[in-house]
Structure formats: structure tokens, C-alpha cells
Amino acid sequence: MIINSFYILLIVLVFLIGIYNFLFLIFSQKTEKELIIILPEMAKKTLMVNVGISIFAFFIILYVLLQRII
């Protein structure tokens, strides 16, 4: 039961981090348009990778949790 709760907590965290990274990416691109600077390419790529990993981790953890429950 405790392990399952921990998995649920992880899913919630991954979901929130994914949403945050996605919003941060959008707002960073908005900032680029408003300011006379370019954000580091590495930062943008890392944000995209983070969003991708968040989606991947969300489904993996969900799969493991469902396996445990069922």
C-alpha cells in the first residue's frame, strides 16, 4: 500500500514537472520574441528533452503501478 502511494506520488510529480517544463519552454520562446537576446540552444533542447522524458516517465510509472494493482 505504501509502495503504491509512493508510485502515485511519483506520477503526480512527473505530471507537474512535465507541465512546468512545457509552460517554461513556451514562455522562454515568448521571452525571446520580446527581448533582444537569444536563449542558449542547450537550455531549449534540455527543456524539450525534459518534456519528452516526463511523458515517457509518466507512462512507465503508470504501467508499473497498474501492474502492481492488477
Next chain:
Amino acid sequence: MLKHYQMIRKIEEGPPLPNGERILLRKRQHWFMLAIPVLFTFIIGLIVIVSLFYLLVLKLNNVSIFISSSLVILLLVSSIIIKLMVDWHCHFYILTTHRILEVSYKPLFSNYINNVILNQVKSTEIDVEKSGLINQILDMGNVYVTFDRPTHGELFSLLNIQSPRSVGFLMSEVLDIEKRDFMKTPLWYKSDDEKKPFRITEEIFPGKILGAI
């Protein structure tokens, strides 16, 4: 977009903007201000992962939950580091022939732009501060520009920048150029007279020039 060659320190090198305004200085905070929180976040993340390894793998013998939680910790750490980097990158000071700007953009959180138009104010004081061992070693410090009453005695601060002394000199030069008609050269930097480059020496030691000052 601001090109690399526009990130300059010397006067007269920036390309003119449409209204004849030239960028004289563009400066971010010292890299040390970014390195410390990034390192701290990294170390905290590492400690948490090691603790989880001890608790989940060695004690509970559950590898899958350790991998899942490590993934979440890594995501969290990388998100925090990216935020720190972007915040540092989007916080900078620009000095042009017409204005001083402080821009601080924190995407998703806050925006702040402080624009002081130089021909509307009179600078009364430029203070350069470099205190502490690390600041001395890294040549990091603050420059404070104080303006007069029309701006309600506003204090414009350039915090934790590299080479605060040279920035202070440059700002004095720019502000002096703007107000050449009624502002004398400050005591603490070179005068316009090449034969007597240091006013302080001619006042304290008449007829002598101390190269060290």
C-alpha cells in the same frame, strides 16, 4: 537580435541605433552567481539519489521504484538548473549613450525592466563596491549609481558584475560626457588633461604624478 560583437566594453564601438543611440556596455552578473546555485542543486540531487539507493535498493530491495524515483529526481534537478540558467541569462544591464537599462526576465514568473533616461537625470554619485575574499579573487562586485531629486534619489544598482571598477569608470565617463557643461571630472579617475592625468595627485602632491594611483 543583439550580436556577439555588440557585447562590448569600450565607448564608440557599438553600431548606432536608428536614433543615433549607441550601446556602450552589456553586462550580466558574474558566472559565479550561476555556478553556486547550480552546484548546490546538483549536490542536493546527488545526495537524495544516494539516500534513495540506500533506502529502496539496499533496505527494501525494490529496484523498480528506485529507478522511477531517480528519474523524477533527475527531471526535477535538470528543471531547476535550466530555470537558474535562463534567469541568469535574461538578467542583464545595458548602458547606451542615452540610457541605463536593467532587464530581468524570469519566464513564467516575473518581468522587470528599469530604464533610466540619462538626459532626464543628473548622476550625483557612482560607487564601486568589491568586498569579500571571493569577490576580490574573481573580480566581482557592485556598482551603484545615485541620481538626483527628480528621480526621487533613485539608486541604480549593477549587482555582482565582473570588473566593477572598469564599469564604474565607463559609467562615469558616459555620465560625464552627457553633462560635460556643468559637471566636473570626479576626483577619483583620470582628468581630461593628459599632462596631469590624475587630479588627486595634483591636489595632494603639487607638481608630482604618481603612476600607481
